[in-house]
Amino acid sequence: MxxxxxxxxxxxxxxxxxxxxxxxxxxxxxxxCGGSDDDASGGKAADSSGSGGGESSGAGTALAATADIPEGGGKVFPDQKVVVTQPAAGEFKAFSATCTHQGCAVKSVSGGLINCPCHNSSFSITDGSVQSGPAPKPLPAVRITVSGDSVRLA
Missing domain, CATH: 1.20.5 (Single alpha-helices involved in coiled-coils or other helix-helix interfaces)
Structure with missing residues (x-):
């Protein structure tokens, strides 16, 4: 046996x-983490080091129109757990909307900061770096594509 x-x-x-x-x-x-490191759409993907504005095949989840993301600010998309910012005109960034301190969801973007209400951590809209609070690490970048006036998850 x-x-x-x-x-x-x-x-x-x-x-x-x-x-x-x-x-x-x-x-x-x-x-x-947003899936893959590769941009299978063939377009330019905005990430923590690049700006948007590249063409895309339209793949990915539509988040907003570029006009919905204020210059010098941003918008939190709680269902997708992502925050999209526009640090300078035409430059779009995206980060995880989960605070690196204890996993709370960030709730607002104001004064150039992404804000977590749980313990008052705040992060830069430019690179997701910690600006204040107990958060130990920056918000991870999330890949997006910007095509025309549409912002999409990559």
Missing amino acids: TSAQFQPAAGPARRTVVAAAGAAGLAVALTA
Whole structure:
């Protein structure tokens, strides 16, 4: 007899549970980080170091019209867990809307800062860096594309 014949039939094997948990964790990580590092649309993607304005094939989730993102400010999109900013005219950035302190959702953008109401952390609209509060790390950049007057998740 082989060892496989002696395995209990009640419930999945440990290996199956561990593999499923790993796959679920990877899926969450990819979703939280915006998916891939590649811009499959062939257009220019705005990130923490670039500006928007590139052409895109229109792939990705539509967030807003460029006119909806105030210059020198931004807008939080709670359903997508992203905040989009426009530090200078025509320059669009996007960051995770999850505070790096304890995972609260940032709620507002004002005075050049992305603000978390839980413990008063604030982050730069330009690069997501911590400007005040207990947050230990900057907000991670999220890839977006800007095509015409449309801002989309990449």
